[in-house]
Amino acid sequence: MQITGLNRGLIATCLLGILISTYALYVEMAAEMKPGYKALCDISEHASCSKVLTSKYGKGLGIMPKDSPFKLPNCVYGVMFYSIMIFLTTFNVTSVVKVQIALSITSLATCVYLAYLLIFVLRDFCVVCVSTYLLNIIVAILLNKKHNGLLTKNR
Ligand SMILES: C/C(=C\C[C@@]12O[C@]1(C)C(=O)c1ccccc1C2=O)CCC[C@H](C)CCC[C@H](C)CCCC(C)C
Numbered sequence: 001m002q003i004t005g006l007n008r009g010l011i012a013t014c015l016l017g018i019l020i021s022t023y024a025l026y027v028e029m030a031a032e033m034k035p036g037y038k039a040l041c042d043i044s045e046h047a048s049c050s051k052v053l054t055s056k057y058g059k060g061l062g063i064m065p066k067d068s069p070f071k072l073p074n075c076v077y078g079v080m081f082y083s084i085m086i087f088l089t090t091f092n093v094t095s096v097v098k099v100q101i102a103l104s105i106t107s108l109a110t111c112v113y114l115a116y117l118l119i120f121v122l123r124d125f126c127v128v129c130v131s132t133y134l135l136n137i138i139v140a141i142l143l144n145k146k147h148n149g150l151l152t153k154n155r
Helices: 003-033 049-053 074-089 094-121 127-153
Strands: 042-044
Touching (some): 003 127, 074 094, 094 127
16 A cells, blocks of 8 residues: 555544544543443443443553542543654654554553453453554554555665
């Protein structure tokens, strides 16, 4: 695929990521404010996204200390991550793609950790969470293709 096509794919995937993260942030705030709030992604007892989002792992990735300024909802990190990705996608430079790949690997590692929490600690199926894992895998594949594409072009 051409670089332009890969860029479109990357931007579309990241926009979807921003959309899902924003929705998850809304659900998190609504569930915290109104008890008994039932979100669209609260499908059943063991497929409840609001339970996951309002759990103690839902903020600061579950690792930030109690009153750290980085104890933001995980979704806020998601929005920042996808926005930075979109911005960096506008540069078609190998070195910038390398920075994006590094960020993408960090996000994949974070996803593995969050998926572990989801499956083994919270024992819940969270649709919005799993979709962001998939999006991050797609971003990694597209970045790898773009990196290869730029290397061949500059040869
Ligand atoms: C919505 C989202 C992930 C979903 C979810 O986190 C949620 C919402 C959550 O509450 C949760 C609770 C318990 C178990 C699992 C979960 C999750 O699954 C976003 C991915 C975040 C993405 C993987 C960010 C990675 C950021 C890197 C650390 C790099 C930061 C880059 C910066 C410069 C900002």
